[in-house]
Amino acid sequence: MTRARAMAPSATPLWRKLGSYLEIRDEEKGFLAELERTIVGHPPRTDLLRQGERYGDVRVMRDGWAMRHKALPDGRRQVVNFVLPGDIIGIYCNLFDIADHSVTTLTAVSVANFPPERVVELFQRFPRLAAALAWAGAKEEAIVAERLLSLGRRTALERTAHLIVELLRRLTVVNLAENGRFTLPVTQEILADALGLSIVHMNRTLRRLRDGGLIELNGQKITVNDLRQLASVGQFDELYLHLIRAPKRLDQVFDTTRGDRGDVRLA
């Protein structure tokens, strides 16, 4: 674990995250910057949070990949989601003090840490930011719900195609993919755990996608050759797309809602 300090404030992950929902105001900037003063690095394969143990600080992923996963007592494991730059870990730890899931780094990672009381402070002092945070959480949930649909009703091939498209989209938003090409720092076992498949079947399924010319794999680089077809195989839903690249509507709603009286007015 490495400690570092500071970074150009506008390059800050939380800023970028919340900024995708509304324009950050001057008075909010200082607070955000303070939240992200402490940057910590972790090597790959480190647990940032362990199922059954206490939550620590709230963490904002700044760089690198991690995974959120849950395990059954007998060791079977499900990866719930991949944690990408800008994502937040353990934000609701004020409520649940024992974690019901683990978060493990996949690559070397750098995260911003702050104590959970700061979240409460944020709710008290910066309602706009609080709303943006809550909205970000809702987006997360939508992604998990979509994966639930995958596991429940999509075949192995469809699931795999869907996940690849999802990752490509999410990574594109944070500039970590271009021309359908990105780094997938993940073993086939982890992919299998994300998709509810056995490792062997995961391998078979990737082979089918490769043989079909939809994707290419070399090492940890994956290239999507035919996004349209891949999205169609995965029955990728355009609605769900909106979630990934969120519309910037919170500003408007806040500006047209009178917070000082019981009265409400629309734009």
Add this chain to the structure above:
Amino acid sequence: MTRARAMAPSATPLWRKLGSYLEIRDEEKGFLAELERTIVGHPPRTDLLRQGERYGDVRVMRDGWAMRHKALPDGRRQVVNFVLPGDIIGIYCNLFDIADHSVTTLTAVSVANFPPERVVELFQRFPRLAAALAWAGAKEEAIVAERLLSLGRRTALERTAHLIVELLRRLTVVNLAENGRFTLPVTQEILADALGLSIVHMNRTLRRLRDGGLIELNGQKITVNDLRQLASVGQFDELYLHLIRAPKRLDQVFDTTRGDRGDVRLA
């Protein structure tokens, strides 16, 4: 659709919901009561929200059951969650105007309706309530994540056992179950859609649970005869239990956090 008015404020669903996270203060009571002035009834099998269409009002389930579900273009369907009294529908519609999922009533239902702008107002004026709402959302997500674990890594028998235990617990909290007995207003087809199974296999699996003496079914009444064993079959996690009956810790956190300065202090 039936319109009605008012109810004893403390029996109000949103009140009960948020009240499970913190003590509602006098100044907050009026606002909550106002939110729930409009009560609307709907018959069974009505869509309260339709995937691909616009969100309407925010709704708080007051009475009855509904389901949140998503469908693939070819008709395959996944039930994401069951909506029980106290649960909230469409609270983040300020952000996503098109719904990525549907909500359909299972029984006759009564809900409290209010316009989404009210949520913004709530964030601005009542940070404590806003936090409680955000926390409630996080709890929802934890339930969905746990179901993801089910679909990905539990067998049909385990999944089914797990779901029954989960429903029993959730219903017990809202006084809709006693002695392990509750009404499950749901066809086997819907259950299958919730668990990612075919209807035939759903039937087989329920039969096994009945033959094993773990549960009894007659009509829509289900009786859990051996909760301990059922929970063990479903590998029901005690951690996840905390989520369902939430600890009342938000009060403390709010009371010990100085919202008026950059400074934070713990109890």
Add this chain to the structure above:
DNA sequence: GGTCGGCCATAACATAGGTTAAGGGCCTGC
């Protein structure tokens, strides 16, 4: 520079769960 361990790959075989088909109970509407 050999060996050990992690990961990928593929084949052969096993099975949980899907599909199709058929019948029965029960309600609802005419």
Add this chain to the structure above:
DNA sequence: GCAGGCCCTTAACCTATGTTATGGCCGACC
């Protein structure tokens, strides 16, 4: 009181996916 529709149930069969086993590659470590 009969027809049609919805739901539950079971049987027979099928297939997508899981399991076990084996080998090869490659990078890390001594």
